[in-house]
Amino acid sequence: MGLENKETEVKTPVKRQTKKTREMLEEYARQIEELEKQHEDYQKQMDDLKQQTVALGNMDAVGLKVIHKKFGEGEIITQDGKYIDVKFADVVKKFVLPGAIADRYLKVEDENTLDYYIKRNDIHNKKIKVHMQLRSAEFAKDRIQDSIEKLNEKSSK
Numbered sequence: 001m002g003l004e005n006k007e008t009e010v011k012t013p014v015k016r017q018t019k020k021t022r023e024m025l026e027e028y029a030r031q032i033e034e035l036e037k038q039h040e041d042y043q044k045q046m047d048d049l050k051q052q053t054v055a056l057g058n059m060d061a062v063g064l065k066v067i068h069k070k071f072g073e074g075e076i077i078t079q080d081g082k083y084i085d086v087k088f089a090d091v092v093k094k095f096v097l098p099g100a101i102a103d104r105y106l107k108v109e110d111e112n113t114l115d116y117y118i119k120r121n122d123i124h125n126k127k128i129k130v131h132m133q134l135r136s137a138e139f140a141k142d143r144i145q146d147s148i149e150k151l152n153e154k155s156s157k
Contacts (some may be wrong), residue, residue, distance in 0.1 A: 016071045021151060021154075021155050028148050031140075040056060044131050049127050056119055061076045061079045061084050063075065066101070071086075072088060073089075074086040082096055082097050082098075083097070097117065099121055101113070102114075
Protein backbone atom coordinates (compact mmCIF):
# COMPACT_ATOMS: atom_id res chain seq x y z
CA MET A 1 0.00 0.00 0.00
CA GLY A 2 1.09 3.49 -0.80
CA LEU A 3 1.02 6.50 1.33
CA GLU A 4 -1.73 8.10 -0.74
CA ASN A 5 -4.39 5.77 0.69
CA LYS A 6 -3.53 6.33 4.30
CA GLU A 7 -5.08 9.25 6.04
CA THR A 8 -2.64 11.13 8.09
CA GLU A 9 -3.87 12.94 11.10
CA VAL A 10 -2.03 15.96 12.30
CA LYS A 11 -2.54 16.51 15.95
CA THR A 12 -1.96 19.88 17.43
CA PRO A 13 -1.20 19.87 21.07
CA VAL A 14 -4.09 21.17 23.13
CA LYS A 15 -2.83 23.30 25.91
CA ARG A 16 -4.93 23.05 29.01
CA GLN A 17 -5.40 25.80 31.48
CA THR A 18 -3.22 25.45 34.48
CA LYS A 19 -4.66 25.58 37.96
CA LYS A 20 -3.11 29.01 38.41
CA THR A 21 -4.76 30.29 35.20
CA ARG A 22 -8.16 28.95 36.28
CA GLU A 23 -7.75 30.58 39.69
CA MET A 24 -6.80 33.89 38.09
CA LEU A 25 -9.79 33.75 35.73
CA GLU A 26 -12.09 33.00 38.67
CA GLU A 27 -10.64 35.95 40.59
CA TYR A 28 -11.08 38.23 37.58
CA ALA A 29 -14.69 37.08 37.24
CA ARG A 30 -15.27 37.84 40.92
CA GLN A 31 -13.69 41.29 40.53
CA ILE A 32 -15.85 42.07 37.48
CA GLU A 33 -18.97 41.01 39.37
CA GLU A 34 -18.01 43.30 42.26
CA LEU A 35 -17.31 46.20 39.89
CA GLU A 36 -20.67 45.70 38.18
CA LYS A 37 -22.40 45.88 41.57
CA GLN A 38 -20.48 49.05 42.41
CA HIS A 39 -21.41 50.52 39.03
CA GLU A 40 -25.08 49.77 39.72
CA ASP A 41 -24.84 51.44 43.14
CA TYR A 42 -23.16 54.51 41.66
CA GLN A 43 -25.79 54.70 38.93
CA LYS A 44 -28.54 54.60 41.57
CA GLN A 45 -26.77 57.38 43.49
CA MET A 46 -26.56 59.45 40.31
CA ASP A 47 -30.27 58.89 39.59
CA ASP A 48 -31.09 59.95 43.16
CA LEU A 49 -28.99 63.11 42.78
CA LYS A 50 -30.77 63.94 39.52
CA GLN A 51 -34.12 63.55 41.30
CA GLN A 52 -32.90 65.85 44.07
CA THR A 53 -31.95 68.43 41.44
CA VAL A 54 -35.41 68.23 39.88
CA ALA A 55 -37.08 68.45 43.31
CA LEU A 56 -35.01 71.52 44.17
CA GLY A 57 -36.19 73.27 41.01
CA ASN A 58 -34.60 76.09 39.09
CA MET A 59 -34.07 79.55 40.47
CA ASP A 60 -33.46 82.26 37.90
CA ALA A 61 -30.51 84.34 39.00
CA VAL A 62 -31.10 87.25 36.61
CA GLY A 63 -31.92 90.41 38.54
CA LEU A 64 -30.46 89.07 41.79
CA LYS A 65 -28.55 91.69 43.80
CA VAL A 66 -25.14 90.52 45.03
CA ILE A 67 -22.13 91.89 46.86
CA HIS A 68 -18.52 91.07 46.01
CA LYS A 69 -15.74 91.98 48.43
CA LYS A 70 -13.59 93.58 45.69
CA PHE A 71 -16.14 94.92 43.20
CA GLY A 72 -18.88 95.92 45.66
CA GLU A 73 -22.59 95.79 44.90
CA GLY A 74 -23.75 94.31 41.64
CA GLU A 75 -26.64 92.72 39.81
CA ILE A 76 -26.75 89.52 37.80
CA ILE A 77 -27.63 90.65 34.28
CA THR A 78 -27.42 87.38 32.29
CA GLN A 79 -27.42 83.67 32.96
CA ASP A 80 -26.30 81.15 30.36
CA GLY A 81 -26.45 77.70 31.89
CA LYS A 82 -24.10 77.72 34.85
CA TYR A 83 -22.44 81.01 33.85
CA ILE A 84 -23.65 84.41 35.01
CA ASP A 85 -22.59 87.94 34.21
CA VAL A 86 -22.65 90.37 37.10
CA LYS A 87 -22.69 94.12 36.43
CA PHE A 88 -20.84 96.07 39.06
CA ALA A 89 -20.40 99.86 39.03
CA ASP A 90 -17.43 99.90 36.61
CA VAL A 91 -17.18 96.38 35.23
CA VAL A 92 -19.07 93.23 34.20
CA LYS A 93 -17.62 90.00 35.55
CA LYS A 94 -18.41 86.36 34.79
CA PHE A 95 -18.99 83.79 37.56
CA VAL A 96 -20.02 80.16 37.76
CA LEU A 97 -23.18 79.06 39.55
CA PRO A 98 -23.94 77.60 41.99
CA GLY A 99 -20.45 77.83 43.49
CA ALA A 100 -20.06 81.60 43.30
CA ILE A 101 -22.97 82.14 45.67
CA ALA A 102 -22.68 78.92 47.70
CA ASP A 103 -18.99 79.58 48.40
CA ARG A 104 -19.87 83.21 49.18
CA TYR A 105 -17.76 84.88 46.52
CA LEU A 106 -21.01 86.64 45.74
CA LYS A 107 -23.04 87.43 48.84
CA VAL A 108 -26.82 87.56 48.77
CA GLU A 109 -29.00 88.97 51.51
CA ASP A 110 -31.89 86.53 51.18
CA GLU A 111 -31.25 83.42 53.28
CA ASN A 112 -33.61 81.30 51.15
CA THR A 113 -31.63 82.18 48.03
CA LEU A 114 -28.36 81.37 49.78
CA ASP A 115 -29.80 78.08 51.05
CA TYR A 116 -30.96 77.17 47.52
CA TYR A 117 -27.50 77.73 46.03
CA ILE A 118 -25.77 75.87 48.86
CA LYS A 119 -28.03 72.84 48.29
CA ARG A 120 -27.57 73.10 44.52
CA ASN A 121 -23.78 73.27 44.94
CA ASP A 122 -23.79 70.30 47.32
CA ILE A 123 -25.73 68.20 44.81
CA HIS A 124 -23.43 69.37 42.01
CA ASN A 125 -20.30 68.35 43.95
CA LYS A 126 -21.80 64.96 44.81
CA LYS A 127 -22.65 64.39 41.13
CA ILE A 128 -19.05 65.10 40.16
CA LYS A 129 -17.77 62.65 42.77
CA VAL A 130 -20.21 59.89 41.75
CA HIS A 131 -19.45 60.48 38.07
CA MET A 132 -15.74 59.97 38.78
CA GLN A 133 -16.51 56.77 40.70
CA LEU A 134 -18.61 55.51 37.78
CA ARG A 135 -15.80 56.18 35.32
CA SER A 136 -13.24 54.59 37.62
CA ALA A 137 -15.32 51.41 37.90
CA GLU A 138 -15.72 51.31 34.11
CA PHE A 139 -11.98 51.70 33.55
CA ALA A 140 -11.18 49.03 36.15
CA LYS A 141 -13.59 46.63 34.47
CA ASP A 142 -12.00 47.32 31.06
CA ARG A 143 -8.53 46.64 32.47
CA ILE A 144 -9.68 43.32 33.92
CA GLN A 145 -11.36 42.37 30.63
CA ASP A 146 -8.05 43.05 28.86
CA SER A 147 -6.22 40.88 31.39
CA ILE A 148 -8.73 38.06 30.85
CA GLU A 149 -8.27 38.24 27.07
CA LYS A 150 -4.47 38.15 27.41
CA LEU A 151 -4.65 35.22 29.79
CA ASN A 152 -7.00 33.31 27.45
CA GLU A 153 -4.72 34.02 24.47
CA LYS A 154 -1.69 32.87 26.42
CA SER A 155 -3.34 29.65 27.57
CA SER A 156 -4.61 28.78 24.06
CA LYS A 157 -1.15 28.94 22.44
